[in-house]
Amino acid sequence: MSLRPLYVGIDLGTTNSTAAVFDGEKVTLVRNSAGATLTPSVVRIDARGGVTVGAKARRFLENDADNTRSEFKRLMGTAQSLDFKAAKTSKKPEELAAEVLKSLRADIKEHLGFVPSRAVISVPALFELPQSAATSEAARMAGFEKVELIQEPVASALAAGWSADEKAGSWLVYDLGGGTFDASLLETRDGLLRVVGHDGDNFLGGRDFDAALVDWVLQEVERTQGVTVSRANPKHAAGLRKLKLAVEEVKIELTRATEASLVLSGALEVDGVAVEIDLVVERSTLEAVTSALVERSIEVCKRLLAAHGLGPGQIGRVVLVGGPTVMPALRARVREALGAPFGAGLDPMTLVAQGASIYAATAGLDARAEATMEESGRRVWLQYPAMSSDLTPHVIGRLVDAGQNEGVKIRLSRNDGLWTSPDVALDEEGAFIVTLDLLPRRPNVFKIEARGANGKAIALSPSAFTIVQGMTIADPPLSRTVGVALADDGVRVYFARGAPLPAKRTFTHHTVESVARGSTECLLKIPIVQGELAQAHLCRLVGSLEIGGASVKASLPAGSAVEITLELDRGGHLSARALVPALGQIFEQVAHLLVPDASPDALDATVTAMRGRITELRADAMSRNAERTIGRLTYVECALLDAERETQAARGGDADAGQKARRTLLELDGMLEECEADKRWPELESRARRNLSEAGIWVGQYGSKSEQMLLEEAAQAVEKARAERNAVELQRQLRVVNNLYNACFQRHPDAWAWMFEDAASEADQATDMVRARTLVQSGRKALEKRDMDALRGIVQDLWKLLPVSAQKRRLGHDSGVR
Amino acid sequence: MSEASPVGTNAIDRIRDNPFYVLGLRPDATRQAIERQGTKLLGMLELELKSATSYPTPVGRAARTPEKVRAAMAELREPSRRLEHEIWARLEPEAMPAAPRDVAPIDDEIAPRAGQAADPWPDAFVALGWRAGR
Amino acid sequence: MNGAIAGIIASILISRLGPKNKGPNKPNVPFTAAVWSILVPIGLVLFAGVLAGQVYLIPPLLLIIAVALPWTTTRLVLIPLGFPRVAYWLTRTAEVTFDGDLHGGAVLAGAWALLRRREPDEATAAWLDDRLRLAKPQTLGGAGILATGLLLAGRGDRDGARAVIRTVIDIDARACPEAARRLAAAWLAADAASRGAWREVAEIGIGFGSGRQAWLLSAVAQSLLGEPLAPGRLGLWLRWIVAPNRRGTLAIVRRALDVLDGAYLEIESSDAPPAGAAIVADDAWSTALARHAALLTKPIASVEQGDLLALGRAWDAILEDRAAERILAERALLIGADGSARALTRLRESVEGDLTALVLGRDVGLDDRGDAPSPTLERVRRRVRDSLLVGVESASDALRRRIDDKREIPAVDEWREWTALRIAYDHGTKLAGEDFRRLAFHKIHPDITSLAVWLFNERQQRPLGNAMFKWLLDEATALDDARAIALQTKNVACGV
Incomplete structure (x- = not known):
């Protein structure tokens, strides 16, 4: 076993997984039993329950799809189980991920001679809490005692930064993964790496490149053979899977060759017809069908740079990460568009794992099991950064066992013998602080010695420690804002994006609903959401605390204070606690910490509803000539096509596609919401104008002096709210205006007669038609007799029978707090 | 205020938990000094050294925790956020002459200060027969 | 002796049979007179016997006294001894004292007796609470409301207790026994004195x-x-x-x-300078910060209008001055921040947020007197009003949803929910003035009316509905809202 600490990093990828080991000086990639550094993230379970992982399993993907699973990473954090028919078992995504991790762990044992107990695992930047928590769970199942998570772009940048020579500058990490695209702007200064900004497209990835090529192949098949293959048809799913694998290989081949032949072993069975596929794909064809996708990624990069006041050409370096970035056309286009050189000698396929292992050093996660070497002597408790960008960091120590501390002197020396600290005396707590001197970019081993008052040496345990000097990143920052949804659909932010983990925060809220003791109907929800949008219903629900009538000691009236504490650990585990001071009770059962299911029917319904909304919004935007809205609607419409395609694939049995569609739809919902807000404002404004002028007439004629003054004040407030574009305030003031209007209108001798006619005209929509008809008849009689009091009663009864407007949309995840 | 609120539930925390005060530094500290000091404090807190467990602020001494130190370091790494904190850290940490008192709870009564005469009568409930005496 | 016991049994039987068909608000004097006409002669006979030295007559005499004067017995014996359940059952016969809310009176007696125990007893508290909420629907009156408050006080929730007990006075006299009113006043006085x-x-x-x-x-x-x-x-x-x-x-x-x-x-009281007053430095930044820090450390009750005005002006000197932006811009350049605008915006937000919290924590509003208005304070005033409005509006919306869904909660809890909403409304009116009052009233008027009508018509809680109508009428009158006045006058006229 190594005497120096060793740090393990794992890239648990959608397609392939990689492990790397960092010894403080260099990073070594771990090879699997087949001698490769990439282990396919594929798991097969045979009829006897035997588990195969990696390349061996991948071979069965085509012919034994029922017992072989891949791309389960995308289902992490969902309740979806994957079936293995022959073994008659089903496994959760994290169980399959655990199998991959176990296999990597075994490879590391081969490599290092011991089983690693601690590691850092990378996760995509867009992972939400349930997905991060599932990843940690997978590591636990694989036997790791402690893991920390790091976002993939940060890991890539760290790896690139470690090997870079320059000390300062801006970097762009262009990370095109299997399913997502992430662009991260980073900055190095004084050896410290900082994520300056982040952008991305959650719907753009290598899969889209494959899909584009598959679509081209299908078009070719249709053109030459007249056979239509549909992604929505479950019967075509097996054939499509086969085709997809072949296309993937062709794509890889085309990175080296200018043309490749696409030949499927055996014919595709489509509706009983055998379809032979034998095509020659040219590199130019691949470039043509994917160029729009490349442009989309470049747009994202430009947007990110612009948001931070930078233009193309102003960044020091671009780091490419992910399989698709080996495409020559893509590389050329990115270099041209961003005007910066690529980091030299960086392997886009393994960079993330390398970065994760370097991060393990920063986090002090030595992979060796703790207390492997027991030394004799007085116990000294040491605190120092395992990895430091600072050349002169502090080491703090404390002699913890009972013993004479008076007169004891401590001295530290670097093992190259070129640096020794002065003698330092212990303070009254038995502690000392020494400033060290590090040699740059390497592991520095220090010896620690103590002498008693009599000058005799005192043996210490441990007697040496290692600090690696190099670029560091401090704590893994939170990838998305976490907060509590409020009753008015707002969000109280607890941890903003970029906040260091672990974190804990408490805020006081107030309930807006009563919880009656013993009532099963009363349930106060405290939804915990994750996302960057200000409206709660557009953020992802990641957990929910519930205070139910059955669990409270006494009834809790609306308006009661609730102190909510959220806590997040480094592995993405969220814990929440609600303290109700009035009851002296604590509630901490967090419910629903899963990514919701995405059934194709529900997705289809959402797509249809969105189409309706788009049509309506477009008509309105056209009439207003609102160009920005029209542009946004066009984007939504295009993205909706993607979502529809994914939904069809979900119907064909691809659960992962369903999840992708669900995410897309959620984001598109947010965009449509913005368009609707754009539409609502002019409507509200014109209503305000109309109501004010009508109220002016009636209040002028029938209002009292004070009512006229009130209207004047309200009119001023309406004007102010319009100037501020404050919709909430405008609605408030409109309530006042309408109230004055109604009061004065009803003073007109014929007011009730008009209102009766109005209500009578809608009587055919009444909930009780018979009674409504009787009321209308009595109303007519009262009208003839000019009995206005009776008429008024009849109208009010009639109103009760008319349907109320459609139920308000339940926003804010039904939050019971504000 | 509850003990479980390391940052931000109270307006006073903006000053009390200002990263510069938490780290015991002044607004002109260099980036490296911030990192070095933060790492040192984290180590001292881990070793439970008393000298690291509290720090002075213009609104009184406050308890120092590893969470506060980590948050402070993260805040100061971002130049824009650092600029905001620099404004609030302009006062010297020991500037307050009087011993700071905790902010009274919101619903506290406005008691007229007429010497001891108008002081509360804590035994009222017992004396008036609403509660059993001790 | 046998006659005496027979008499007691007869009177108890009558008292059991008697109140069955009696509405909560109708006095039952003839019935009580009948009970007394049996008990008093028997009591006198027993008393004479005791005087004559027949000691064995003491227990039946005491029993007669207890049955004839249930509340006096409860008040003087059972409550001080801390017998909640016996106090509850005996007070169930105290028709005269708790005329209008006998059931609530009984729970009140139990709750008070429970308070007098040295050790809190959760089980008995829950039992009493259940008498109020889980039993067959009972009309809640003033005594029941006071009982709720005492149970809350017993659990240590003094603020909750105070909020509830303060509303006893709102219940119409026909559903609020005089004793409950007096006891509520006594408790509130004791509570205020203790603070x-x-x-x-x-x-x-x-x-x-x-x-x-x-x-x-x-x-x-x-x-x-x-x-x-x-x-x-x-x-x-x-x-x-x-x-x-x-x-x-x-x-x-x-x-x-x-x-x-x-x-x-x-x-x-000595005119001691506020904490931090000694550190008014010469530049605008330090002055504002020093004042800010000083105000935050001051007990909230002693924060005065003048303090806020001075602080508002101190911040105006920075936030309304272009020089501040320039200073920040220079510093931003030095440390690599992307400009000063964001820092200045966040500073403004923090300052206004803190001042808003200070005003919200006080009991007095921020009136706009003063010769030179402070732009900062103007914005704070608006924030205070908006925050208070959002509080009332979201509570009102939640209430509306519950009414629409017909989700009933026990009457006691309905009352507490309404009380909380009203406290928020009153607090808002006090802090943000007439503007708030009018806007909030137009929002809550239809919702509270619906709640009151629901309680009044469908849930046998006429006293609660009536109290809400009365409050709405008072508010409508104060705001001179003709339509609401007309509507609520009729509603109030429906009685209890």
């Missing part, structure tokens, strides 16, 4: 109608506050003699007498 809120104590007990105890305490409070109209020594002693718990109140009466004797006069 040192003597002004409140003085107001609670004005006039004899609020009960002897509150009357005494009011006089004591007036003396402690040195009010010119405070009753003199004789007045104090007179009230002390009349009021119950003489031994317990002696100390506080003595304190009041000492004030009359001038013992406290020289100990006036």
Whole structure:
């Protein structure tokens, strides 16, 4: 076993997984039993329950799809189980991920001679809490005692930064993964790496490149053979899977060759017809069908740079990460568009794992099991950064066992013998602080010695420690804002994006609903959401605390204070606690910490509803000539096509596609919401104008002096709210205006007669038609007799029978707090 | 205020938990000094050294925790956020002459200060027969 | 002896049979008179027997007294001894005392007896609570509301208790027994005295109608506050003699007498400078920060309008000045921040947020007097109003949803929910003035009316509905809202 600490990093990828080991000086990639550094993230379970992982399993993907699973990473954090028919078992995504991790762990044992107990695992930047928590769970199942998570772009940048020579500058990490695209702007200064900004497209990835090529192949098949293959048809799913694998290989081949032949072993069975596929794909064809996708990624990069006041050409370096970035056309286009050189000698396929292992050093996660070497002597408790960008960091120590501390002197020396600290005396707590001197970019081993008052040496345990000097990143920052949804659909932010983990925060809220003791109907929800949008219903629900009538000691009236504490650990585990001071009770059962299911029917319904909304919004935007809205609607419409395609694939049995569609739809919902807000404002404004002028007439004629003054004040407030574009305030003031209007209108001798006619005209929509008809008849009689009091009663009864407007949309995840 | 609120539930925390005060530094500290000091404090807190467990602020001494130190370091790494904190850290940490008192709870009564005469009568409930005496 | 026991049994039977068809608000004097006409002669006979030395007649005599004077027995014996369940059952027969809310009166007796126990007893508290909410629907009246408050006080929730007990006065006299009113006043006076809120104590007990105890305490409070109209020594002693718990109140009466004797006069409050006043530095930034820090460390109750104005102006000197932006921009350049605009915006937000929290925590609003208005304070005033409005609006929306969904909660909880909404409304009116009041009223008027109508028509909670109508009418009148006045006048006229 190594005497120096060793740090393990794992890239648990959608397609392939990689492990790397960092010894403080260099990073070594771990090879699997087949001698490769990439282990396919594929798991097969045979009829006897035997588990195969990696390349061996991948071979069965085509012919034994029922017992072989891949791309389960995308289902992490969902309740979806994957079936293995022959073994008659089903496994959760994290169980399959655990199998991959176990296999990597075994490879590391081969490599290092011991089983690693601690590691850092990378996760995509867009992972939400349930997905991060599932990843940690997978590591636990694989036997790791402690893991920390790091976002993939940060890991890539760290790896690139470690090997870079320059000390300062801006970097762009262009990370095109299997399913997502992430662009991260980073900055190095004084050896410290900082994520300056982040952008991305959650719907753009290598899969889209494959899909584009598959679509081209299908078009070719249709053109030459007249056979239509549909992604929505479950019967075509097996054939499509086969085709997809072949296309993937062709794509890889085309990175080296200018043309490749696409030949499927055996014919595709489509509706009983055998379809032979034998095509020659040219590199130019691949470039043509994917160029729009490349442009989309470049747009994202430009947007990110612009948001931070930078233009193309102003960044020091671009780091490419992910399989698709080996495409020559893509590389050329990115270099041209961003005007910066690529980091030299960086392997886009393994960079993330390398970065994760370097991060393990920063986090002090030595992979060796703790207390492997027991030394004799007085116990000294040491605190120092395992990895430091600072050349002169502090080491703090404390002699913890009972013993004479008076007169004891401590001295530290670097093992190259070129640096020794002065003698330092212990303070009254038995502690000392020494400033060290590090040699740059390497592991520095220090010896620690103590002498008693009599000058005799005192043996210490441990007697040496290692600090690696190099670029560091401090704590893994939170990838998305976490907060509590409020009753008015707002969000109280607890941890903003970029906040260091672990974190804990408490805020006081107030309930807006009563919880009656013993009532099963009363349930106060405290939804915990994750996302960057200000409206709660557009953020992802990641957990929910519930205070139910059955669990409270006494009834809790609306308006009661609730102190909510959220806590997040480094592995993405969220814990929440609600303290109700009035009851002296604590509630901490967090419910629903899963990514919701995405059934194709529900997705289809959402797509249809969105189409309706788009049509309506477009008509309105056209009439207003609102160009920005029209542009946004066009984007939504295009993205909706993607979502529809994914939904069809979900119907064909691809659960992962369903999840992708669900995410897309959620984001598109947010965009449509913005368009609707754009539409609502002019409507509200014109209503305000109309109501004010009508109220002016009636209040002028029938209002009292004070009512006229009130209207004047309200009119001023309406004007102010319009100037501020404050919709909430405008609605408030409109309530006042309408109230004055109604009061004065009803003073007109014929007011009730008009209102009766109005209500009578809608009587055919009444909930009780018979009674409504009787009321209308009595109303007519009262009208003839000019009995206005009776008429008024009849109208009010009639109103009760008319349907109320459609139920308000339940926003804010039904939050019971504000 | 509850003990479980390391940052931000109270307006006073903006000053009390200002990263510069938490780290015991002044607004002109260099980036490296911030990192070095933060790492040192984290180590001292881990070793439970008393000298690291509290720090002075213009609104009184406050308890120092590893969470506060980590948050402070993260805040100061971002130049824009650092600029905001620099404004609030302009006062010297020991500037307050009087011993700071905790902010009274919101619903506290406005008691007229007429010497001891108008002081509360804590035994009222017992004396008036609403509660059993001790 | 047998006759006596038979008489007692007969009267108990009558009292069991009697109240069945009696509405909550109708007195049942003839029935009580009938019970008494049996018990009094028997009692007199037994008493004579005891006087004649027949000691064995004492227990039946006591039993007769308990049945004839249930509330007096409960008040003087069962409550001080801490027997909640017996107190509850005996008070169920106290028709005269708790006329209008007998059931609530019984729970009240139980809750009070429970408070007198040394050890809190969760099980009994829950049992009493269940009498109010889980039993077959009972009309909740003033006594039941007071009982709820006492149960909350027993759990240590003094704020909740105070909020509920303050509403006893809102219940129509026909559903709120006089005893409940007096006891509520006495509890509120005790609560205010224990907090040192003597002004409140003085107001609670004005006039004899609020009960002897509150009357005494009011006089004591007036003396402690040195009010010119405070009753003199004789007045104090007179009230002390009349009021119950003489031994317990002696100390506080003595304190009041000492004030009359001038013992406290020289100990006036010192005009100590506010904390941090010594550090007013010469540049605008430090001045504003020093004032800000000083104000935050001040007890919230002693934050005055002047403090806020001074702080607002100190911040104006920075936030309304272009020089500040320039200074920040220079610094931003030095440390690599992307400009000063964001820092300045966040500074403005923080300052306004803190000032808003300060104003919201106080009990007095931020009126816009003063010669030179402060732009910062103007924005704070708007924030205070908006935040208070959002509080009331979201509570009102939640209530509306519940009414639409017909999700019932027990009457006690309905009342507490309404009370919470009203407290938020009153607080808003106090802090943000008439503008808030009008906007909030138009929002909650339809929702509260629906709640009140629901309680009144469908849920046998006419006293609660009536109290809400009355409040709405008062508010509508204050706001001169003709339509609401017309509607609520009719609603109030429906009675209880």
